Amino acid sequence: MDARESAVALAREQLAGVSRYCFAHAPRTGGSALLDFLFENLGRERVLDTFVEAKRFDIFDELRASDALVRDFASHRFVHIHVPVEIQRYFSPEKVAYFTVLRHPFDRIISYHEWCRKIYRDTGDLRFGCHPDESLEAFIEARMGDVSVFNIYTYFFASLIDGSAVRHDEWRSFVRIPLPEAYRIAVQALPLFYLVAPIERLQAVTSILTAVHEDQFAARREETGAQALRPLRQVSLSGSSYVTRRRRALSLRAIELLTQASSTDLMLYEYCVNAFEQRWGAFLDDAQTSAPTQFAVSA
Secondary structure, eight states, X not given: OOXXXXXHHHHHHHTTTOOEEEEEOOTTSOTHHHHHHHHHHHOTTTEEEOOOGGGXXXXXXXXXXXXXXXXXXXXXXXXXXXXXXXXXXXXXTSOEEEEEEEOOHHHHHHHHHHHHHHHXXXXXXXXXXXXXXXXXXXXXXXXXXXXXXXSHHHHHHHHTTOGGGEEEOSSOEEEOSOHHHHHHHHHHHGGGEEEEEEGGGHHHHHHHHHHHTHHHHHHHHHHHTOSXXXXXXXXXXXXXXXXXXXXXXXXXXXXXHHHHHTHHHHHHHHHHHHHHHHHSGGGOXXXXXXXXXXXXXXX
């Protein structure tokens, strides 16, 4: 058994008894391309997208109250969530396992700042937007307690097993438990993931998922008569420039604030990236290692 087969076998062993696979899609991590890949190659009857803009915080309750989760979505083996929610309680007694892609916390916050400025320019909406002249430093200082901006991985992961980690209002999620406690719970949630990868490795992620879930992808090809999978779509850069911590001059104050605002996310990110490289190294080709693809971050 070669290294790829061993990695896939280990994942399948971890997934023994699992009946649903959840794409835990944290905002501003560029996961829309992966979601489109799943839609195209598994079929929408197998992928339940629970993110509805107008019902972002109550869609699960609505689905469960109407028995739609059982009646209409029994065949959906994959579930996409885009807000922090304790999903297991909605599918109990079924067992759910998770996969996701992450972006370096600094990059994600810088991208979020750019996105908020664009939202305000386009709509004048301050619920998500911010004034175009609001600096990165001011943006961070004004929103330090907003889980939709900072330490989102920590609270997203924690919410998968403890729904009290955040509270929701009409438009946003807010911290309910202290950061150290949320981090402790997030670490406990990590074994529920069979795949956590940096967004730069998205092509490898599609290869891993199609290997681990070979039967489901093969069933879609048989249904459609397709000879091969549809490839990961080409994605362009968002905005006029590539927003990254390595290509944007940051003030010392901005770095201090980014570090403070991402204290636990930084630890989770570094751990997950290292674990991914160790576990899935056989799927990482030389081209990806030397020249990571630049992905859009519109999701």
